[in-house]
Amino acid sequence: MSSAHLRLGVFAGLLLSCAAAALSPQTPSQQGTSNPRNAAPAASSSAAADPAQLFLAGQDALNGGRLDEAERDFRQVLAANPQVGGAYANLGVVYMRRKQWSKALETLRQAEHLMPQVAGIRLNIGLAYFRQNEFLKAIPPFESVVRDEPDAQQPRHLLGLCYFFAERWADAANTLEPLWSQESAQLSYLYVLSIAAHRAGQKDWDERATAQLIKAGEGSPEFHLFMGKAHLNLEQYDLALADFQAAEQANPNLTFVHFNLGLTYLKMQDYEHARDEFLKDASVEPDLAFNYDELGDVYSLMQQYGDAEKNYRAALQRDPRLLNSYLGLAKVYQRTQNYQKALSAIDSAGKLDPNRTDIHYLRGQILLRLGRKEEGKKELEASVRIDNERRAQRQKQVESGTVPSPELLGDDQ
DSSP: OOTTSOOHHHHHHHHHHHHHGGGSOSSGGGOSSSOHHHHHHHHOSOGGGOHHHHHHHHHHHHHTTOHHHHHHHHHHHHHHOTTOHHHHHHHHHHHHHTTOHHHHHHHHHHHHHHOTTOHHHHHHHHHHHHTTTOHHHHHHHHHHHHHHOTTOHHHHHHHHHHHHHTTOHHHHHHHHGGGHHHHTTOHHHHHHHHHHHHHHTOHHHHHHHHHHHHHHHTTOHHHHHHHHHHHHHTTOHHHHHHHHHHHHHHOTTOTTHHHHHHHHHHHTTOHHHHHHHHHHHHHHOTTOHHHHHHHHHHHHHTTOHHHHHHHHHHHHHHOTTOHHHHHHHHHHHHHTTOHHHHHHHHHHHHHHOTTOHHHHHHHHHHHHHTTOHHHHHHHHHHHHHHHHHTOSHHHHHHHHOOOOOGGGSOOOO
16 A cells, blocks of 8 residues: 555544444443443344444444445434444544545544544544645644654654645655655655755755655656656756656556646646646546646636636536635636626635735735725735735745645545
8 A cells, every 4th residue: 555545444444443442431420331332232132222233333334335324323323322432433434435524524523522532533634634635724633643643654644745735844854754664665755755855955865765766766657757746846847847758658547647747838838738738637537626727727828718717617616625726717707807706706715815915916906996996905905914924935935836746645545
């Protein structure tokens, strides 16, 4: 199992093992014996009336992928005893498997309240945010797990990735370095560590990770993919293009190779080739929101605003948290003088990140076009004020954003 593909099953197994123990009563007044699972047969010969047997049935259904059965059984357990934290925990796993993130977080938070000592619950809370690309929200629960279990591999890897996506370079490198003995054969790990160490000015780890990446990859298509990605992040576009093309030649069906070729052509302002590569990747991975988000940018740059709007909408259908797509829509509507729609789109972007200076600036321009001069002036002033407050280079980097890296967000479950 690759560390780059963080499978929910790993966490489900951990959670199931700890959740079974949660059948013990939570308060002395609820105790008939110290172990209600053992006492249950004496209480009832019917599994339907026995919370312990229902729990085990739900666990078996969850292990077998029968999610509707599992949900029903755990709900019945909670109807009999709403203090069974393990039932909430496993319901959270059910909803995670369905990608019902709001429900998952709600039930996992209830499990955390009842079982604050169980690191696996906090791990799944972090993972629920991680799967939604909400990396800043995922950091605190992952940090708490790593504090409790500093030698645990998966939560440390997840935390390092979150720091990486948040552009907290030193934190990412320092968090991932202890995993060297376990993961130094994994190309994705070496890529992330080398980039984070380079950006953090940690020359020794940068050179060590890069050298190991070359050694471990041995010219494989995956090696060329990650080397190309490294060059792309360092704005070495010709080198990136050469590596991505080598990866494509070796394996035309390699996941994300067309996506990264599209990114490279886009950076090189070769919009037609960029469009073609994103379309190729979208045909292979039709549910990847980033493809449509990037296509929206490409079509907007080509001044094909109808196609840009269509693709931004397609991206948001797949991931309603893609701030860039809302921002792109606002710019499209501004350029086509549809200012009311532009305001709606920029307001949606502002809800996702209220401190982005470019959002305030664009909103100010749109409001001025709508004749709302006082509001527009305040937005422009807010843009200047926030920009003055965020002069530090690190903050500028965070706002500029990194090259999208969906290949690091494996979603196999």
